[in-house]
Amino acid sequence: MTLMQSLLGAAATVALTAGAALAEPGLVIDMGGKFDKSFNEAAWRGAERWKAETGGSYRDIEMQQEAQREQFVRRMVDAGSNPIVVLGFQNMATLEKVAPDYPDTRFALIDGVVDLPNVRSIIFAEHEGSYLVGLLAAMASKSGTVGFVGGMDVPLIRKFGCGYAQGVLAANPNAKIIANFTGTTPAAWADPVKGGEIARSQIDQGADVVYAAAGATGIGVLQAAADAGVYSIGVDSNQNHLHPGSVLTSMLKRVDNATYEVFKAGPAVETGIVVMDLAAGGVGWALDENNAALITDAMKAKVAEAEAAIIAGTLKVHDYMSDDSCPAITF
Amino acid sequence: MEALPKWADAVLVPLISIVIAFAISALVILAIGENPLEAMRLMVEGAIASTYGWGYTLFYATNFIFTGLAVAVAFHAGLFNIGGEGQATLGGLGVALVLLNVAWPHWTVALAAAVLGAMAFGALWALVPAWLQAKRGSHIVITTIMFNFIAAALLNYLLVNVLKPAGQMDPATARFAAATVVPKLAHILGAVGIPFNPRTPANIALVLALVAAFLVWILLWHTRLGYQVRAFGKSEPAARYAGISPVRITLWAMLISGGLAGLMTVNTVMGEAQRLVMNVSEGAGFIGIAVALMGRSHPVGVVLAALLFGFLYQGGAELEFWTSITRELIVVIQALVILFTGALDEMVRAPLARLFVAIRGRR
Numbered sequence: 001m002t003l004m005q006s007l008l009g010a011a012a013t014v015a016l017t018a019g020a021a022l023a024e025p026g027l028v029i030d031m032g033g034k035f036d037k038s039f040n041e042a043a044w045r046g047a048e049r050w051k052a053e054t055g056g057s058y059r060d061i062e063m064q065q066e067a068q069r070e071q072f073v074r075r076m077v078d079a080g081s082n083p084i085v086v087l088g089f090q091n092m093a094t095l096e097k098v099a100p101d102y103p104d105t106r107f108a109l110i111d112g113v114v115d116l117p118n119v120r121s122i123i124f125a126e127h128e129g130s131y132l133v134g135l136l137a138a139m140a141s142k143s144g145t146v147g148f149v150g151g152m153d154v155p156l157i158r159k160f161g162c163g164y165a166q167g168v169l170a171a172n173p174n175a176k177i178i179a180n181f182t183g184t185t186p187a188a189w190a191d192p193v194k195g196g197e198i199a200r201s202q203i204d205q206g207a208d209v210v211y212a213a214a215g216a217t218g219i220g221v222l223q224a225a226a227d228a229g230v231y232s233i234g235v236d237s238n239q240n241h242l243h244p245g246s247v248l249t250s251m252l253k254r255v256d257n258a259t260y261e262v263f264k265a266g267p268a269v270e271t272g273i274v275v276m277d278l279a280a281g282g283v284g285w286a287l288d289e290n291n292a293a294l295i296t297d298a299m300k301a302k303v304a305e306a307e308a309a310i311i312a313g314t315l316k317v318h319d320y321m322s323d324d325s326c327p328a329i330t331f
Numbered sequence: 332m333e334a335l336p337k338w339a340d341a342v343l344v345p346l347i348s349i350v351i352a353f354a355i356s357a358l359v360i361l362a363i364g365e366n367p368l369e370a371m372r373l374m375v376e377g378a379i380a381s382t383y384g385w386g387y388t389l390f391y392a393t394n395f396i397f398t399g400l401a402v403a404v405a406f407h408a409g410l411f412n413i414g415g416e417g418q419a420t421l422g423g424l425g426v427a428l429v430l431l432n433v434a435w436p437h438w439t440v441a442l443a444a445a446v447l448g449a450m451a452f453g454a455l456w457a458l459v460p461a462w463l464q465a466k467r468g469s470h471i472v473i474t475t476i477m478f479n480f481i482a483a484a485l486l487n488y489l490l491v492n493v494l495k496p497a498g499q500m501d502p503a504t505a506r507f508a509a510a511t512v513v514p515k516l517a518h519i520l521g522a523v524g525i526p527f528n529p530r531t532p533a534n535i536a537l538v539l540a541l542v543a544a545f546l547v548w549i550l551l552w553h554t555r556l557g558y559q560v561r562a563f564g565k566s567e568p569a570a571r572y573a574g575i576s577p578v579r580i581t582l583w584a585m586l587i588s589g590g591l592a593g594l595m596t597v598n599t600v601m602g603e604a605q606r607l608v609m610n611v612s613e614g615a616g617f618i619g620i621a622v623a624l625m626g627r628s629h630p631v632g633v634v635l636a637a638l639l640f641g642f643l644y645q646g647g648a649e650l651e652f653w654t655s656i657t658r659e660l661i662v663v664i665q666a667l668v669i670l671f672t673g674a675l676d677e678m679v680r681a682p683l684a685r686l687f688v689a690i691r692g693r694r
Contacts, residue, residue, distance in 0.1 A: 035656070046442065061651060062658045066610050067390060067532055067603055068648055075652055090501055101530075112501070154491065154502055184487030186610055302336060 026081030027060040030088035036216035046259030127163030127282030134167020137209040147202035151214030152188040153181035160213035162320035165328035192220030199224035244290035352671040377649020386531020392641030396540040397595035398619025403597040403628035408584035409564035415474025415616025417482030418453040422593020425452030427607035441511040461585030534600035544630040562667015
């Protein structure tokens with residue numbers, strides 16, 4: 001038993017040192033990795049902005065294994081982090097299991113809904129943002145053919161593609177949309193080489209605007225479009241600067257704002273469902289000095305009109321995930 | 332007479348390989364401005380200094396024991412089964428189908444059924460490449476690795492289109508019924524008075540893994556089939572001359588191998604997640620190759636090597652949590668160990684053999 005006692009002693013020491021830490025916010029990053037130039041990186045940027053503004057510190061961790069989903073969230077709680085932002089819909093099940101064990105800690109889940117009193121569920125209206133960039137794509141396209149490169153083939157990414165297709169057809173009812181997914185496993189989020197291959201194949205089929213909704217895989221898509229001299233559309237973060245003049249725009253998903261707001265509110269952050277839609281500034285499209293020359297006034301006017309209509313509720317963009325089907329495209 | 336004594340081959344070679352791997356890892360850690368000794372302390376503390384650490388180390392080790400045994404059995408028949416990933420994926424499907432479709436009254440029956448489901452599905456997935464190898468001469472390395480991709484695609488299709496509960500976005504099955512929850516290691520140890528962290532995933536599958544290791548030992552060294560498998564692996568013409576059917580041995584070895592790989596999902600799918608997710612195998616099928624190589628394809632060696640890799644996984648996670656060392660670097664450290672213990676094995680063995688010969692010559 002002496003061995004076991006020393007083991008327990010060590011465990012207690014670890015627990016004590018962990019408990020002594022001040023309550024600082026935590027960020028649990030899903031498997032795609034922190035620097036995916038897209039979804040995860042947006043959250044990290046939000047956290048960094050909070051850090052720069054408040055001088056506070058936070059703890060972050062990237063997952064590598066399925067079993068680490070639960071482990072790292074628990075570890076964050078043990079280390080005294082509160083509130084804890086957890087990224088990715090695949091962690092819905094994680095929080096459903098873990099959150100009830102820690103009623104004094106508040107969690108914020110991005111991209112999924114968990115109905116628990118200490119969880120803030122943040123969801124985005126990606127279909128609305130994708131609709132807007134779909135309009136831009138159709139107006140920028142000369143060939144009348146546009147492409148969509150999704151990451152892993154899951155309903156969430158089909159939601160991007162469906163909104164995009166609706167936008168494209170709204171601006172050009174005769175447009176042809178080529179939609180492909182990078183893969184069927186989570187590796188599809190981090191495969192820029194394959195993303196580039198798919199983009200090239202779409203360009204060969206006539207696509208002259210390619211929208212990438214694929215996390216880090218999108219970097220390859222943007223590169224392929226730049227190499228071929230056609231347009232691409234970035235996703236989640238503003239990716240216009242990656243290839244100025246080639247990236248037409250980026251569909252912004254303000255994961256950074258969502259993370260920043262949770263960190264700023266601190267342990268008293270409000271729980272419940274938060275919908276980050278177009279009206280709430282949760283999604284949008286990027287216009288900066290890198291793509292200003294690509295977006296004409298006519299395009300701006302058309303998108304502004306659609307924005308106003310979506311916010312007013314007169315234009316409803318179909319959400320793929322509401323019924324697992326899409327009127328504008330079959331995947 | 333062999334240049335290396337048995338104990339040196341089994342103990343000294345892996346040990347020196349690990350030391351070299353850790354030494355190079357230390358240099359890498361030093362190069363990015365972290366303290367390697369502190370890193371080592373964090374890894375050891377996080378992986379084996381508490382029952383929390385052990386709970387995860389043993390959980391990962393359980394996976395690696397199963398996949399390591401799977402590779403080892405095939406190795407003995409001269410077959411390089413790198414399809415552990417796919418076989419585990421299908422094994423997970425077997426577990427999920429068994430647990431979702433029957434209202435099991437008690438976890439004991441559910442466990443028995445899940446074990447059968449995992450083994451059957453994993454074995455059947457290995458059967459196709461085995462048959463192609465035995466009858467058509469299609470190389471098993473190519474077919475098994477291709478079957479990994481097919482398995483991933485098949486599971487993806489089934490999860491997204493068939494098994495996912497309506498309205499759920501996460502491509503995963505519903506949770507299994509509460510009656511199918513197997514006891515965790517904490518409960519088993521708690522029953523005999525040993526306190527253990529209950530919030531860790533190590534579960535009864537660890538016991539199954541150890542039983543499997545014992546059974547593999549019996550099979551390989553104490554049964555007629557095991558003898559035939561080893562004879563076939565050593566020399567196919569000799570085995571053929573002795574009346575051993577190559578087709579039969581290839582099929583049996585791969586069926587057992589696939590079944591063992593499938594069994595790892597009793598640990599992950601039934602023991603931990605309690606639902607089937609897309610990423611079932613998580614590379615354990617590939618780690619199994621390194622485990623089998625390092626463990627000299629002997630069950631005892633496999634168990635020890637699996638523990639080492641469990642330590643690396645859990646220790647790596649802790650290292651990432653408490654330091655600014657990124658997860659990419661953790662992978663580098665894990666890869667170095669695999670490289671030195673698996674692939675560069677001969678690099679240590681050959682000089683060591685010369686050394687032993689020299690010492691012997693002097694006597």
